[in-house]
Amino acid sequence: MSDQIFQTRLENGLQVLLKEIHTAPIISHWVWYRVGSRYEIPGKTGISHWVEHMQFKGTPKFPAGILDRAISRDGGMWNAFTHLDWTTFFETMPADKIDLALDLEADRMINSVYDAEEVNSERTVVISEREGSENDPLFRLDEAVQSTAFTNHPYRNEVIGSISDLHSIQRNDLYQHYQRYYNPANAVIAVAGDFDTGGMLKKIERSYGCIHGQALPGLSNEREPSPENERRVNVTGPGETTYLQIAYRAPAAANHDFFPFSILDSLITGPTSLNMFGGGGISNKTSRLYRRLVEKEFAININGSLQATCDPFLYNIVITVHPKHNAEEVLQQVDEEIDNLFQSPVTQAEIDRAAKQARALFAYGSENITNQAFWLGYSEMFDQYSWFLNYVKELERVTASDLLRIAREYLQPGYRVVGIYHPDGGMQ
Amino acid sequence: MKNTLLSPHSLPGPEDIHRKVLQNGITVLTRSNYSSASVVISGYVAAGSQLDPLDKLGLAFYTALGLMRGTKRADFQTIYDRLESAGASLGFGASVHNTSFGGRALAEDLPLLLSTLSDSLRYPTFPKPHMERLKAQLLTGLAIRAQDTGDMAALEFDRLLFPGHPYGRPEDGYVETISVIDRNDIVKFHDTYYSPTNMVIVVVGAVEAQQVFDLVESNLGDWQPHSTPPITELTVVQPPVETIRREVIIPGKSQSDIVLGTLGPKRGAPEYLAASLGNSILGQFGMMGRIGDSVREKAGLAYYASTSLNAWIENGSWEVSAGVNPENVEKAINLIKNELRRFTSEPVTMEELEDNQSNYIGRMPLSLESNNGVANSILNLERFSLGLDYLQRYPDMIRNITPQDILQAAQKYIDPDRLIIVSAGSNHSSTSST
Numbered sequence: 083m084s085d086q087i088f089q090t091r092l093e094n095g096l097q098v099l100l101k102e103i104h105t106a107p108i109i110s111h112w113v114w115y116r117v118g119s120r121y122e123i124p125g126k127t128g129i130s131h132w133v134e135h136m137q138f139k140g141t142p143k144f145p146a147g148i149l150d151r152a153i154s155r156d157g158g159m160w161n162a163f164t165h166l167d168w169t170t171f172f173e174t175m176p177a178d179k180i181d182l183a184l185d186l187e188a189d190r191m192i193n194s195v196y197d198a199e200e201v202n203s204e205r206t207v208v209i210s211e212r213e214g215s216e217n218d219p220l221f222r223l224d225e226a227v228q229s230t231a232f233t234n235h236p237y238r239n240e241v242i243g244s245i246s247d248l249h250s251i252q253r254n255d256l257y258q259h260y261q262r263y264y265n266p267a268n269a270v271i272a273v274a275g276d277f278d279t280g281g282m283l284k285k286i287e288r289s290y291g292c293i294h295g296q297a298l299p300g301l302s303n304e305r306e307p308s309p310e311n312e313r314r315v316n317v318t319g320p321g322e323t324t325y326l327q328i329a330y331r332a333p334a335a336a337n338h339d340f341f342p343f344s345i346l347d348s349l350i351t352g353p354t355s356l357n358m359f360g361g362g363g364i365s366n367k368t369s370r371l372y373r374r375l376v377e378k379e380f381a382i383n384i385n386g387s388l389q390a391t392c393d394p395f396l397y398n399i400v401i402t403v404h405p406k407h408n409a410e411e412v413l414q415q416v417d418e419e420i421d422n423l424f425q426s427p428v429t430q431a432e433i434d435r436a437a438k439q440a441r442a443l444f445a446y447g448s449e450n451i452t453n454q455a456f457w458l459g460y461s462e463m464f465d466q467y468s469w470f471l472n473y474v475k476e477l478e479r480v481t482a483s484d485l486l487r488i489a490r491e492y493l494q495p496g497y498r499v500v501g502i503y504h505p506d507g508g509m510q
Numbered sequence: 511m512k513n514t515l516l517s518p519h520s521l522p523g524p525e526d527i528h529r530k531v532l533q534n535g536i537t538v539l540t541r542s543n544y545s546s547a548s549v550v551i552s553g554y555v556a557a558g559s560q561l562d563p564l565d566k567l568g569l570a571f572y573t574a575l576g577l578m579r580g581t582k583r584a585d586f587q588t589i590y591d592r593l594e595s596a597g598a599s600l601g602f603g604a605s606v607h608n609t610s611f612g613g614r615a616l617a618e619d620l621p622l623l624l625s626t627l628s629d630s631l632r633y634p635t636f637p638k639p640h641m642e643r644l645k646a647q648l649l650t651g652l653a654i655r656a657q658d659t660g661d662m663a664a665l666e667f668d669r670l671l672f673p674g675h676p677y678g679r680p681e682d683g684y685v686e687t688i689s690v691i692d693r694n695d696i697v698k699f700h701d702t703y704y705s706p707t708n709m710v711i712v713v714v715g716a717v718e719a720q721q722v723f724d725l726v727e728s729n730l731g732d733w734q735p736h737s738t739p740p741i742t743e744l745t746v747v748q749p750p751v752e753t754i755r756r757e758v759i760i761p762g763k764s765q766s767d768i769v770l771g772t773l774g775p776k777r778g779a780p781e782y783l784a785a786s787l788g789n790s791i792l793g794q795f796g797m798m799g800r801i802g803d804s805v806r807e808k809a810g811l812a813y814y815a816s817t818s819l820n821a822w823i824e825n826g827s828w829e830v831s832a833g834v835n836p837e838n839v840e841k842a843i844n845l846i847k848n849e850l851r852r853f854t855s856e857p858v859t860m861e862e863l864e865d866n867q868s869n870y871i872g873r874m875p876l877s878l879e880s881n882n883g884v885a886n887s888i889l890n891l892e893r894f895s896l897g898l899d900y901l902q903r904y905p906d907m908i909r910n911i912t913p914q915d916i917l918q919a920a921q922k923y924i925d926p927d928r929l930i931i932v933s934a935g936s937n938h939s940s941t942s943s944t
Contacts, residue, residue: 157872
């Protein structure tokens, strides 16, 4: 991807990142807010995600349904996502239609209605979304592991929230959350595509410049004590398949340890793609755990995931246990493989390979303008855009001794939660 | 309705899609795109699950997944070490008509991708330990499928809609059919049906057309065709004569999945595009069309409720899917049926038509911006004999559709009193009839 971008901050605190790409007559426009489950308090879990849903319910200027119609009619694509550290809304549109996206995002930054009837209708929609997730054993296991992995930090909660909170949250809770966090000083606008930077900046100033911004106090990153002992959690549910999830505390993305940790991820479970749109992934059949577990028939499948987050989150290894074995036997194999990392240095060839994999994943992601605009804003949520630009170079600089240090520091059993999903054989 | 951006010649067409048929029957299509340093391949050989013996359903799928487990030139770990070291990927799968493949790499690694494709298709050794391991993986996949309310509802829907037809059978088989497939079955299936005749490969990305033709020729040009047994003529499927309602009970599930619908047009049917545009109005446009508006936005019953039109070579299905709380299954079904009645009894409004026409035409640049999007579109042009200029003709074809065309297509296929209705989940319904 080209490195040329334009960055500025409007007087109201709104941060703006622009990247011209002239390969297709398309513009992708994103608004990022620094709010997600990281900002939630007990009793209000899931509120950020529900607010995101309510943002599609209309303003006096763009009543519900009008927004959908207006974007879709122009052949646009739009959606929103809520995650641990952020909530984001995007529109990818034919280039000559992008004014609509700016108008509506600026409008719903402050003018959403939060009609009480709509709140109640959406309550059942969000609960239905959660119930759909609960059907999946891996969601239930992940929820149990995540809540065990953190004592205080809101990362212990699933983004969608607990079912009891989804029943108790009221319209005013949602509206207050919206008013607090949806403001220019807490937002980033990221636009990529077929435009002229000067012209686009003027449009952004016209749409967003008059909205009052109020900076929010930063959150302390030290709310969560370091884990000291391995913790265990068991979940029982329908099915015939046993799953094992091992969650190690991972470094925050802005911590320099994140780069060597990415190499470790690539070695242990195969490279994680951080692209949200496009590109797909790379298979993991030569990763160390695949070879040890799947090739030796301890597991049916393995998967690892490392996320770029503000605070230390989790490196999750999820294993579908082979019917011939139990979870404890599989865990022992994992421990032996991790122990190898503590004992034997990783070769330069393996490091080079992980860096090439990252380069390939970025090339796949750059086919797509939506994904390029995504990176402009996403990287600002946990660090800066330079993090993204330097990512491959940082991986190339990693040394075997870095990896040894990182493995010994982060992959100790005391740093992890072990979760096991026990199937009840199809009955409950 | 106008679209200032969409000049026909900015869309892929005969000027920049290059097509060549090799002597052994392989059709190669390619389009260059230098906006990123990557390349994708996509294609198929004519060896789909319609060739599965009834007692060995899943054979084509199992064979496809076995292709990269080892070849005469490289073992499993070597194959994947080369691919993964390059950050490349390649995979196979099976549908009713074809065994398909897809892969991507940095452009510099296209030769690796094509040589791996060639070895896998032509020289697989299906090593016994690997095939046994794969069988255990497939069986676990089926155990997971049995717990998936969406998958199980769709499986039962297909079985009831396409009785005695390959479209009604799962490509990944059943536990009892996968269990009895042995390595000899797989070797025989491969030897009998894998042939360059009717193979199609599409390459899109940062590479010149001539280089693609040369690389495909050097890797696959000497693959000799052999005669394959004729494919048994498929039975003609009749639409349901009455509504059939089934519940698949899966204990312990928080949400039930509903799939309901009937037959739809095949891809080559003259009314296909009218049905497709109508389907968008019914359950896709904006927040899942009329059905999304009724079931999700107004009633708040579901996170998702939408429609799909699945058009294949011989036939198609027109389906509505929704995920709802078990207590709301019947309520959601009734809301959906109301929408189907309206859809089949009165023309869509001009406003709805124009919105959807505009959407279909306006979204083309977006759907064609990635190499993968272009490759899939080109593959469909070839698979369904649509012509290389199809994408350029498409905007006009969409503009010419009228509300009456949509109503006729809807009435031809959908009868709200003759539907297949399946729900899967915990048993909360009081109207179970199986």
